[in-house]
Amino acid sequence: MTGLRVAIADDHAVVRTGYRRLLELEPNVSVVAEFADCETAYTWLSANHADILILDLSMPGRGGLETLRRLKARVPTLKVLVFSMHGAPAMVSQAMQAGADGYLTKSSAPEALIAAVLDLGAGGQPLSEEAVRALGEAGNDSQAPHQVLSLREFQVFTMLAQGLAVDEIAARLCVSAKTVANYQTAIRQKTGLSNALEMFRYARTHALLE
Amino acid sequence: MTGLRVAIADDHAVVRTGYRRLLELEPNVSVVAEFADCETAYTWLSANHADILILDLSMPGRGGLETLRRLKARVPTLKVLVFSMHGAPAMVSQAMQAGADGYLTKSSAPEALIAAVLDLGAGGQPLSEEAVRALGEAGNDSQAPHQVLSLREFQVFTMLAQGLAVDEIAARLCVSAKTVANYQTAIRQKTGLSNALEMFRYARTHALLE
DNA sequence: TCTTCCATAGGAAAAATTCCCGACTTTTAT
DNA sequence: ATAAAAGTCGGGAATTTTTCCTATGGAAGA
Numbered sequence: 001m002t003g004l005r006v007a008i009a010d011d012h013a014v015v016r017t018g019y020r021r022l023l024e025l026e027p028n029v030s031v032v033a034e035f036a037d038c039e040t041a042y043t044w045l046s047a048n049h050a051d052i053l054i055l056d057l058s059m060p061g062r063g064g065l066e067t068l069r070r071l072k073a074r075v076p077t078l079k080v081l082v083f084s085m086h087g088a089p090a091m092v093s094q095a096m097q098a099g100a101d102g103y104l105t106k107s108s109a110p111e112a113l114i115a116a117v118l119d120l121g122a123g124g125q126p127l128s129e130e131a132v133r134a135l136g137e138a139g140n141d142s143q144a145p146h147q148v149l150s151l152r153e154f155q156v157f158t159m160l161a162q163g164l165a166v167d168e169i170a171a172r173l174c175v176s177a178k179t180v181a182n183y184q185t186a187i188r189q190k191t192g193l194s195n196a197l198e199m200f201r202y203a204r205t206h207a208l209l210e
Numbered sequence: 211m212t213g214l215r216v217a218i219a220d221d222h223a224v225v226r227t228g229y230r231r232l233l234e235l236e237p238n239v240s241v242v243a244e245f246a247d248c249e250t251a252y253t254w255l256s257a258n259h260a261d262i263l264i265l266d267l268s269m270p271g272r273g274g275l276e277t278l279r280r281l282k283a284r285v286p287t288l289k290v291l292v293f294s295m296h297g298a299p300a301m302v303s304q305a306m307q308a309g310a311d312g313y314l315t316k317s318s319a320p321e322a323l324i325a326a327v328l329d330l331g332a333g334g335q336p337l338s339e340e341a342v343r344a345l346g347e348a349g350n351d352s353q354a355p356h357q358v359l360s361l362r363e364f365q366v367f368t369m370l371a372q373g374l375a376v377d378e379i380a381a382r383l384c385v386s387a388k389t390v391a392n393y394q395t396a397i398r399q400k401t402g403l404s405n406a407l408e409m410f411r412y413a414r415t416h417a418l419l420e
Numbered sequence: 421t422c423t424t425c426c427a428t429a430g431g432a433a434a435a436a437t438t439c440c441c442g443a444c445t446t447t448t449a450t
Numbered sequence: 451a452t453a454a455a456a457g458t459c460g461g462g463a464a465t466t467t468t469t470c471c472t473a474t475g476g477a478a479g480a
Contacts, residue, residue, distance in 0.1 A: 150456080
């Protein structure tokens with residue numbers, strides 16, 4: 001049996017080297033390439049063969065997710081293991097939708113990385129516990145703002161998410177500040193987003209702004 | 211010659227293992243401890259001897275900076291090498307002021323880590339190029355939060371910028387909510403950032419967060 | 421030593437938020 | 451068609467958060 005050909009994409013050289021050493025302890029695995037940015041990874045993988053790509057989503061070069069999507073479109077047989085700093089539900093589900101074959105958070109044990117690579121090689125879909133939990137949460141996400149909020153509430157929501165103050169919103173909508181304050185309260189209750197920053201993050205990851 | 215006793219604090223197990231393997235290639239270096247959080251690191255290092263601590267500032271338990279400061283106060287002979295994801299000017303100058311003996315970014319070459327550890331052992335002050343540049347820049351940016359805010363204020367600032375509520379911050383820092391509220395007011399006045407979302411945006415564009 | 425800055429926090433006043441409510445309009449279901 | 455439900459708008463009172471002022475003790479510096 002020939003070994004698994006693994007490529008590593010992570011912008012931190014030390015981290016890449018760490019992975020490489022870890023993986024090379026495994027006889028059936030060989031690391032055939034390392035990339036420090038998305039473009040290089042895309043170019044090389046389009047032209048050369050690898051079985052598995054370990055991909056850090058928080059990479060420079062604008063859009064680890066976008067690269068993942070393009071890569072899966074170009075080289076469908078390539079298995080991609082996303083290895084990310086954070087296990088935020090939105091991030092996990094975004095990554096899986098973009099075509100990831102597995103998702104591990106960096107807080108996983110070192111052995112988990114090896115196990116995940118072997119699992120992927122065998123056709124599995126390795127997910128860390130955090131990732132599974134995140135996907136679960138993302139699933140019952142039928143509580144989206146568009147659903148629970150009324151038109152006016154949603155309008156106020158997007159403004160709050162942009163960082164506008166209650167008074168400013170009231171001025172723009174030509175209603176009393178009191179009314180906007182009341183909407184704000186309703187929005188917080190219905191969505192569970194308790195401040196403007198949470199709203200901003202929610203809105204951004206769900207592409208509700210602009 | 212006895213080897214350098216090195217401890218590693220980083221919340222990502224895989225990353226820790228990577229460093230360890232890297233460092234253990236060096237005959238004069240031995241890794242004597244690993245920590246996944248600040249408290250554990252502080253406790254162990256107060257009671258046991260190590261020459262060098264490699265510290266990732268972006269650790270949970272909030273306040274890698276605070277831990278660094280406490281640690282240097284408690285164990286002044288310990289050399290601390292800060293090894294951070296980002297070389298933002300603010301972060302570098304804060305870290306150095308808090309007592310760091312060296313600063314490397316994770317984008318450094320693997321050899322740089324080894325070199326930095328040896329340099330530290332020999333009494334040097336290893337700084338990555340990015341860090342040097344950052345220290346330079348930190349000087350001329352006199353209006354920046356990092357300049358006008360005290361250590362404690364800056365700490366609260368980063369938490370506010372992450373969307374934490376006043377009460378949560380108070381709980382984490384073990385101080386009265388009143389105190390945090392007062393800091394918040396001071397921060398808003400000094401920086402002109404009037405709400406958490408503005409702080410977030412500022413912090414993001416200046417790469418002050420993890 | 422004396423001064424200044426920082427961390428901490430209490431009290432009072434001001435501002436923002438929440439909760440409850442009512443009036444009126446539009447949509448929906450029977 | 452008519453009743454019920456839901457949405458828009460805001461007032462008033464209670465509550466919470468924020469601001470402003472003050473004070474104490476510690477640490478750093480002149």
